[in-house]
Amino acid sequence: MAQDVDLLISFKNSLVNPSLLSDWNHAKGACEFRGIACKAGYVSSLTIRELPLGVDFSSVSAHILSIPNLETLSLHSINLTGSISAPTKCTAHLKRLDLSSNDLRGSVYDTASLATSCTSLQSLNLSNNSIGQAFYHSYPSLPNLKILDLSYNKIAANKDLQLLFSKLGVLKHLDLSNNNIKGSLPQISNCTFLQYLDLSSNQLSGTVPAGTFSDCLNITYLNISSNHFTGNAPPDIETSINLVTLSLSNNNFSGEIPISPLVAMPGLQILELAFNNFSGSLPNSISNITILELMDLSANRLSGPIPHSICTQGVSSLKVLYFQDNYFSGSIPDSLRNCTNLASLDLSLNLLSGSIPASLGSLSNLKDLIMWQNNLNGDIPAELSSLKSLKNLLLDYNNLTGTIPDGLVNCTSLNWISLASNRLTGSIPIWIGKLENLVILILRNNSFTGSIPPGLGDCKGLVWLDLNSNQLTGYIPPALAKQSGKIVSGLLVVGRWYDQLSFSNNSRCNGFGSLLEFSGIRSDDLMRMPSIRYCNFTRYNTGFSGDNLRNNMSMLYLDLSYNQLDGHIPTEISTMQSLLVLNLEHNQLSGQLPEKLGHITHLIVLYLSHNMLEGMIPASFSALSLSKLDLSNNQLYGPIPELGSLITFPAYAFENNSGLCGFPLPPCNGLPTSRGHRSQLSSTNNHSSQSWQIALGSLFSLFFIIGFVTGQHLKQISVYFGCDYVNVLY
Template sequence: MNLVTLSLSNNNFSGEIPISPLVAMPGLQILELAFNNFSGSLFNSISNLTILELLDLSANRLSGPIPHSICTQSVSSLKVLYLQDNYFSGSIPDSLRNCTNLVSLDLSFNLLSGSIPASLASLSNLKDLIMWQNNLNGDIPAELSSLKSLKNLLLDYNNLTGTIPDGLVNCTSLNWISLASNRLTGSIPIWIGKLENLVILILRNNSFTGSIPPGLGDCKGLAWLDLNSNHLTGYIPPALAKQSGKIVSGLLVVGRRYVQLSIGNNSQCHGTGSFLEFDGIRSDDLMRMPSTSYCNFTRAYTGFTGDNLRNNISMLFLDLSYNQLEGHIPTEISTMQYLMVLNLEHNRLTGPLPENLGDITHLGVLDLSHNMLEGRIPASFSALSLSGLDLSNNQLSGPIPEWGSLATFPAYAFENNSGLCGFPLPSCNSGSSSRDDRSQLSSTNHQSFQSWRIALGLLFSLFFIIGFVIGQFVEQILVYFGCDYVSVLY
């Protein structure tokens, strides 16, 4: 049979994959069986499809080990291997190094264990190395530095240890580095600032120490920076704003599906949420993530990254929360005009709130809580169209500005600032008893409002990203208010 392409994805097929009829098709180049209910193991005889270029078995119920025979030919034709969202276990076969033409490898959302094979470094054409949500351990192989074509390195939610290999500075095509929720240590490498094509950097929930490298401001396209829940010290570098207005056209994060998980109240997880690559994964299978329960993910927003950045604008998302940062909030942050989420909560920041933060006209979520900030809330904050605000647990004083979006937030957003007064706190000439009564009343609605605030703020931010990455913000305003998918996880 001379069949070249067989695409049976998005059906309700079940049982084992009918391997015998498939291997009777020696001319098969593309085999797509994704989003079905196939179960059982992946047979060794799959290697008999010697000219197969694309194998997509994602989003099924396959289990057992990944066959070592999958790339037994000395020269394999396979370019795309998608096995994500299954139940594959065991180690990653070293034989994958024989897939010398492999461009995209996605093994995420399985039960794989062991280390990442250093031999993958021989795949000189590899652009996508995606293995998030497994049980992988050990170091990130230093040998990966030879992958000059690598664009996406996504290893979140594993048990990886050690440091980020310095050799990755040679992977100058990197667009997306996501290493969240591992056990990585050491400092954030200074050389990351040399990756001029980097758009997304997510190092959340590790054990990184030292200061934030000012050189990150040299990443001309850095739109998403999430460093929350580490052990970072020192000051917030004003140089992070260096790339403001300098994001250049043509930086690619091509058509990848993503999911943004909103973290609910009373969660053991910190920060604003989790941003994950989501190609080939069922939305319902998010409940398989162990972190779903203890992080209290309440909502998932999904969409597709676009193919270029047409405006010369600045960072969209900045989360440095739950670290040990100190000093003042740099006034330079106000030049990041398209910043949608700014989360600096749970640090040791001091000094006044910068007056010019009110100039960030697109800011949707602002969380500066649990610091040691002092002085008045600038009147310019009234110009912000905020959907989420938390200035609580600081040392702020004076009246709360009475107009704009600040008037829409309950007392908990301002509480535990001994000198603050005015709505929604007691008026500036009232007694402390009134303040106590008002605080007690606001705490009744705190949990539900907090969840709503974060979800709405993230949705607002993600709507912007969806609209922005597929075209100019003003011209795509209708896309800005569109979302590919919204689900409630509880």
């Protein structure tokens, strides 16, 4: 025991700042030290995580690894530096060694040497370090190692992969994901014990040769996604009948999906084949994969009908079905009602026709019903009102008719309702304001009539409201601003990926932009959408959204353009201090521009053109940091304020008014003119263009709402449900 204390204190004294381990002192026994666990009075485990010790690996080797009875050592994210190639004295009892998320250097050979020097070592985790320097000695064997994690390192040489594959020994778990390994996939020899192999997110290429996995009869997890493989699917998967998870996504595999080998895998639960070039139709036999929980075939070239046999073989385990971005045609099979465990269904960007089956309303676990851009017609089934777990109802870009079913008020978990570009009629339901979890409401480009319900201001999390291109009348309800400062902190929408598109001023698409769920869709396939491809748009960032809503926020995006709204612009809008985009153009609004609009400090887009607004532009507008502005085609008059961002906009942003004057329009007679701002226009406009791209990115980094908590669980969900993604068209 005294030896344990001495070794621990020696390690502490090697730190630049020993006070970080202030409770490690001779006044205590080693078993009372922070991070220490003991057996029979001897140190058996040491765990220190996310403490910036800033120590060299040589100190760990000299002091910690010499503790006689140490079985487990975990030093995750402690700013551990140096090379693992240093000679190591390792206790014979050490079984588990975790040095992940540090800045350790060395080669794969050094990794094998470290594992060999610790003769009892069974688990070695060096993920998220800087392992990968070239060193081509013959590797030592790994006699007892069962788990090796080298993910998120800098391994690039194909020879490292070859040597590792030849020295697997009794290894059961090998993770080499997120490195930079190039070249072809070498054959794996003596892999009898291997159960888990992850080579995803590397630079491997070429076809997968026959025989590569033929000896790996016990493998249950195989992930070679996000590489550059070509040709048919790996021919040896037919021998891997014990597979539970198979992921081939994000490659260039082609040909037909190998259904027969997949059906022969009795334990297959996760099948990820997305973002390849698989073609042909799906046979009815696919329903014979009876315990499958996730099937992701998105972003391929599959065609023909969706098999009507899906979920007809007894009790279905299917929880996630992703068929988006293909060329499936025909009707949505009514047999989906048998998928009683289904939580997420995405059939977007296909050629499906007919109506939405009312029987989908029986899927009590359904959270995501996503079918945008098809040829679906008929009404939105009233039976969907039974989906009490429904979070995302996304049916944009179809030919749906009728009204929004009143029963959806019972779907109190709804976060996102998007029904844009259909042929829906009737009024916007008053009950939508009762959906306290609603964050996004998009009803643009339909034929809704009547007034905007003031009750929408009762939504405690509504940050995106897009009603443009309808036939709405009446005034803009001041009550829309009621939720300002009352956003429910922590309200979440499923974390997703997004693209950003902005429509230009001469676009054939109305409004400033649009928001569209874009999960599992190839970026290039955006042009397959008839409703989008003729838009003159600019693509901005693609990224992952992961912010929570926070208190004191307000709505971020408000687009009521292209309607028949009248009356004044309510001054209450100025209380929406988080507002980034305000688009009220192409209405019949009158009265003066509210001076308080200039107090919306975060506003970057202001479109008020083609109304009947009158009076002068308030001086407060000079305080706005706008990147987009259009006040044209109104009845405004007087001098244009010559401060702030207003001087950066061209004449068309102000033209066709009653009497506006001053730069960039002709000078005001007898009034101060441009004060030399003309000479600044060129440089200012260039700066404005750059600022606009930054501002647009800021819009989504601030906006997207979208659950950090959910993001924390994405890795777990990917095993059971697959990752949810979203793209934003903007």
